[in-house]
Structure formats: structure tokens, C-alpha cells
Amino acid sequence: MIVVALFLEFALLSFVAFGGATALLPEMHRVVVESRHWMDDATFTHLYAIAQGAPGPNVLVVTLIGWHVAGLAGALAATVAMCLPMSVAIYLLIDRWEGFAGARWQKAISLGVAPLAVGLIFSGATLIAQAAAFGWAAWLIVGATVLVNLKTKLHPLWLIVLGGVVGLSGWV
Amino acid sequence: MRDTSATERSRPDLRALFFAFSTVGLSGFGGVLPFARRMLVEERQWLTAEEFNALLGLCQFLPGPNVVNLAVVVGKRYQGALGAVVAPVGLLAGPMLIVFLLAMLYDRYGSLPLAQGMLRGVAAVGCGLLFAMAWRMGLAIKGKALFLPFSVLVVAAIAWLRWPMPWVMLLGLALAGGLAYIRLGRS
Incomplete structure (x- = not known):
């Protein structure tokens, strides 16, 4: 079932989406173009371009990829998979958050994630350029x-x- | 302190949550976080500026779409579990309908040379916006000499070696986060 596969792939991706969906571009490309062969390079860049031209949160590129792979069901599965795991986590965590605020490990993770996100977004840019054969x-x-x-x-x-x-x- | 909390000032119902977040979702192109802040802090005053910053800190700390996480938190705060569903659904429903429409247009006309040319032009701009975003985020990093090399390593691993991102992030977070942890202990 391709919809289930979509759901599982994007649910997995959501756990490493530090920096939001934009930082995920390289990994989404690796999964949907290189490993699953759900679309070709040109289509991937087209979908990215459409997401750029549409209003809304950055996560909508995931919706478009899901649509292209498996229609409406695919769009919903991919979007929910992307949003649900961390939404549940934050729902459960939020009441305890005040207790952690300012803890050393928490600051360390925030500091450590920032340069990684920079690298991911830079990679996303090079990947779009490569996939579109600019x-x-x-x-x-x-x-x-x-x-x-x-x-x-x-x-x-x-x-x-x-x-x-x-x-x-x-x-x- | 309680009387300064935004909770006391107004208590939106489910309908207000849905439509307020719908407006936010439809307002921005390439990210709607600034619009979420304007709505929550300035227009509706559901959160104070300090509360917003603290919540955003948590939403950015966790992976996943930040603004969706923020909607979950605000929804839960005012209307419990139901609010935590309604707010993000409101945020995403409108933009998703537009994206469906665009996707259908693409399915039908995407193979036309004119459409492909237009999308290539937009993709080039999008690519430039990503480079600019990376540059700006890089400038904002504290301790550049120490931490920017990790950005370079991520680019090498992801863009060049094409390693799977979960492993790169785990390793990168262990190294960069570990370094930050040690450094925080010294100061």
C-alpha cells in the first residue's frame, strides 16, 4: 500500500525535521526520488516551486508530494504523518516545559541544532539547483x-x- | 503574576481558534510564523510577548513544523484536547485546499512547456531564497568559529555523500550538542 508507505516515510522524517519542512528538502528528495522512485528530479523541483508560490506554512510541500504520489489520500497521509508525531509530543510535554526551561542540556541542544539546520537548508538549495539542472x-x-x-x-x-x-x- | 497572564484576558472558543489560525495560514508565503505572532500577541492578545517567545522556544526545540506545533499548544491551552486538534486543522485546511487546486492544475497542465518554464523560474527564485535563508541563519549563530564547521560537515554528508538524514542528525546533535554542553559548563 503506497499510502501506508508514504505515511511511514514521512512519520519517520518528522522526527528529524529540526528547522521545519524546509530543512527536510534534501532528505525528502533522497526518499521520494532516489530511494522510492516515486517521482523524477524535474517533478520534485516543480512541486517545490508550486509550494513556494502558494500561501501557507512550509509543510505544504509535503502535502504536494503526497498528492503526486497517491492523490488526495496520499496528500492527507503525508501531511498528517509529518505533523502528528511532534504534535502529540508537544501536547504531552508542554505542561512540563516550564520545569525544563533554561536547563543546561536544553540550551545545549538548541545551540547544537542551529548549525545543523544551516547545513540542511544550504543542502536543500544545492539539491534544488542540481535536480533542476540549472x-x-x-x-x-x-x-x-x-x-x-x-x-x-x-x-x-x-x-x-x-x-x-x-x-x-x-x-x- | 496571574493577572498579567493572557489566559485571564480572553478565552477563545473552538470557532475563534479555527478562524484565527485559518487567517494566519492563508496570510504568509514561505512561512507564516510572523503572522502567527502578530495574531496571537498583538491582535487577539491570547499570549503575551514573553509567553510567545517561551512557547516558540519549545516549538523550535522540537522537530516538526514549528507553526503547527505552536497551534497545538495554543489550542490545548484554551480548549484542551479538542482545541489542540481544531487550531492546527484551521491553520492547514485553507492552504491545503489551495494546494490541492494547484496540484490538480499541475496534473493537467504541468507537462506544457510554458508551465514547466514558469515553474523552473520559480524554482530558481526558491533556490535563491534558501541560500539567503541559510546565510542569514548562519550569521545568527553564536560561536561561529566553533559551530559553523558543523554546518559544513552537514552539507558534505547530506548534499555530497547523500547519507540518510536521521543518522547525520543524531551524530551531528551528539557532537555539536555535546560541544555546546561542555562550553555552557565553562561559562
Whole structure:
């Protein structure tokens, strides 16, 4: 049953999703493209692009992957699998949280996770570039996006729209 | 202290939780956390700024989608187990319907060259946004000389060697977290 497989894969992924769904991109690619062969590289980057252009939490890329693999049931299974384990954990933990707050081990984990998340997100970016087999025009867009996003306060949505329009021209 | 707690000020019912989180879910592109903060702290005042920071700390400490975790916590706080279900469902229902619509469009028209070109353009921007995000998060790290090498190791293991992420994270957390633990003991 592909829906069960989807559920189990994403439930497993949810336990290592430090930094949210964005940090999971490389591992989702490894699972759904390289190991399960549920889709090809191009489709993976397309789904990522659609998630970028849609409103909502970052976790929706998981919904799209689930949809592509097994329709509505797949979308629901993947999304619930991604959200449920840690939602249950936090539901049970929250009342005890005050007791842990400021504990040395807790600070240590927060400090230790941060550089790992940076590496994961950087990996996600290189992976999208690789999977989409970017040419010079696409790399130009990547570079311009990085510069504009870091140096100005322009809302990313405008960049996404602009990227779509440039893409429509067929140059990318 | 009790009278300053946001709990005393207002007590949303299930319907209010659902619609408030729906609005948050539909507000942002590429992450809705800033909108969640504005709604919870400034508009509805369901949480004080301090409460929000403390809860966000826990939500970011645990893996999983942070803003979904936050909705669970706020829902539980005001309406118990039912609230803990209704708030995240409210957060995700609207965006999911839109994504379903987009997915159906993609199923039908995704193979057209025009659509593929557009998606490649958006993917390039998305890729740039990820690089920028990594850069910004890297700048925010305390003790860069000590901890940024772990970022490099993660990139090598994940992007280059393609090791499975659960093992990389366990090992990385043991090493980087262990180092942080020792360092915290000294200061």
C-alpha cells in the first residue's frame, strides 16, 4: 500500500525535521526520488516551486508530494504523518516545559541544532539547483534573488512572481 | 503574576481558534510564523510577548513544523484536547485546499512547456531564497568559529555523500550538542 508507505516515510522524517519542512528538502528528495522512485528530479523541483508560490506554512510541500504520489489520500497521509508525531509530543510535554526551561542540556541542544539546520537548508538549495539542472540563466536568477533578499526588504512573493514571468519566457 | 497572564484576558472558543489560525495560514508565503505572532500577541492578545517567545522556544526545540506545533499548544491551552486538534486543522485546511487546486492544475497542465518554464523560474527564485535563508541563519549563530564547521560537515554528508538524514542528525546533535554542553559548563 503506497499510502501506508508514504505515511511511514514521512512519520519517520518528522522526527528529524529540526528547522521545519524546509530543512527536510534534501532528505525528502533522497526518499521520494532516489530511494522510492516515486517521482523524477524535474517533478520534485516543480512541486517545490508550486509550494513556494502558494500561501501557507512550509509543510505544504509535503502535502504536494503526497498528492503526486497517491492523490488526495496520499496528500492527507503525508501531511498528517509529518505533523502528528511532534504534535502529540508537544501536547504531552508542554505542561512540563516550564520545569525544563533554561536547563543546561536544553540550551545545549538548541545551540547544537542551529548549525545543523544551516547545513540542511544550504543542502536543500544545492539539491534544488542540481535536480533542476540549472543553466546560466537560472543561476543568474538565484544570484539576483540572494542579493535582493539579503540587501532589501522587498517581499519574497514579488521575486517569486518575477521568477515565474521570466520562466514563462522560456529562458530559464 | 496571574493577572498579567493572557489566559485571564480572553478565552477563545473552538470557532475563534479555527478562524484565527485559518487567517494566519492563508496570510504568509514561505512561512507564516510572523503572522502567527502578530495574531496571537498583538491582535487577539491570547499570549503575551514573553509567553510567545517561551512557547516558540519549545516549538523550535522540537522537530516538526514549528507553526503547527505552536497551534497545538495554543489550542490545548484554551480548549484542551479538542482545541489542540481544531487550531492546527484551521491553520492547514485553507492552504491545503489551495494546494490541492494547484496540484490538480499541475496534473493537467504541468507537462506544457510554458508551465514547466514558469515553474523552473520559480524554482530558481526558491533556490535563491534558501541560500539567503541559510546565510542569514548562519550569521545568527553564536560561536561561529566553533559551530559553523558543523554546518559544513552537514552539507558534505547530506548534499555530497547523500547519507540518510536521521543518522547525520543524531551524530551531528551528539557532537555539536555535546560541544555546546561542555562550553555552557565553562561559562
